[in-house]
Amino acid sequence: MEKLSDAAWAWVATGQWLVPARHIAVSAGIIVAxxxxxxxxxxxxxxxxxxxKTGRPIIYIVEKLSGYALVLTGLFVALSTLGINLTSLAVFAGAVGVGVGLGLQGVVREFVSGLVLIFDPNVQVGDFIELExxxxGIIAEVGPRASRVRTNDGLNVVIPNSKLIESQVINWTLKGGTRRIHVPFSVAYGVDKALVRDVVIKAAQATSFTLPESERHKTQVWLTGFGDSALNFELVVWPTFEAVKRPAAMHAAYTWAIEDALRSAEIEIPFPQVDLRVRSLFGQEGSEAFKAVGLETARAKAHRPHAPAETTNDAADALVADVEQEARDRQAPGRDKGD
Structure with a gap:
């Protein structure tokens, strides 16, 4: 046996065998490589x-698996350099079993869940999902322990992989399709329903992220119920795929457009109120009673039609700007695809 004092061929004791120091350095270099x-x-x-533009899920699978394979290959080659016989993994397997028994169950569970997610066609990187x-937000990354979901507000939410498998997940963009949405609104009793339908549909179709009319994608207005002081309607519309990934902004944009359309058509939007009816005042009734107390002028002004002011639909502008920014991000590799 060579002397330990020989610096060029120093030996390091590892268990029951001795390994040259240079072999340890080479093994460490292989792992780093x-x-x-x-x-x-x-x-x-x-x-x-x-x-x-196509095949992104397949590329992501190759990306993850190749990374894992290269790391494992480096580890196995490093162990071979140290003289460890890889055909006999009884000790290693036993050590892993003890580690799992001592508290690595969660780590192994999340890692296996991550592998399942990588191959799961129902939840893929780039999909817009909603959790319980x-x-x-958009699934930005599936890691060995957790997945990263980027919300439309720029927040990165780290979620354990097992949660995406065991919990209910709504995939808004599964298979790259759009979704029909419902936007509720109300108008006063006595309003012409046909007029309400026409002005709201026209406003929705004028929105830039509404799909063109087709046999499948029709913009409609439904009468859904009778409220205490209003008729309840819903705008039923098919937005574009990019708008579906921004549900809050999309809903706000349609609501703004509906209010603009109703106000322009002088259709009353009701609010809870209590009417007090006075049949006789100072011996007068109707308009004569209002004149007696000096309220006729104020009443006439309240019912005088006025031209609606032009408004800016901030939600619609923000949604369009986000879609354009996402398109620009595709031309700049390495950036997140969050909203």
Whole structure:
């Protein structure tokens, strides 16, 4: 056995065998090289995925699996360099079993859940989802322990992979399709329903993110009920795929457009109120009674028609700006696709 004092061939005791110090350095270099190679390959595939329009889920699967494979290959080669016989993994398997028994069940569970998510066609990177707790956003990344969901407000929510498998998840953009949405509104009793339908549909169709009329995608107005002081309606409309990923802004934009349309058509939007009817005042009735107390002028002004003021639909402008920004982001690889 060579002397430990020999610096060039120093030996390090590892268990029941001795390993040259230079072999340990080489093994460490191999492991580092494996991690660097995995990082470079993942970055290259990520940039490729950003540039293409189709096949992104497949590229993401290749990106993740190649990264894991390179890291594991580096570890196995490093162990071989140390002289460890890889055909005999009884000790290693036993150590892993003890580790799992001591508290690694959660780590293994999340890692396996992440692999399941990578291959799951129902929940993929780039989909806009809604969780049971109300969190909504785009799946930006599926990691070995948790997935990252980026909301429309720019927040990054880290969710354990198992939660996306075990909990109910609403996928707003599954298979790249649009969704029909319902926007409620109310008008006063006695209003012409046909007029309400015409002006609201016209306003919805004038919105830039409403799909063109077709046999399947029809913009409609439904009368849904009778309220205490109003007729309850719903605008039923099919927005574009990009607008579906921004439900809050989309709903606000349609609501604004509906209010503008109703006000322009001088259709009353009711609010809870209590009317006090006076049949006789100072021996007078009707308009004569109002004149007696000097209220005729105020009453006439309240019912005088006025031209609606032009308004700016901030929600619609923000939605269009977000869609345009997302298109620009596709031309700049490496950026998140959040709203």
């Amino acid at each position: 494996g991690f660097l190679a995995a990082r470079l390959v993942s970055m290259a595939l990520s940039r490729w995925r950003d540039r293409v 707790n109300g969190v909504r």
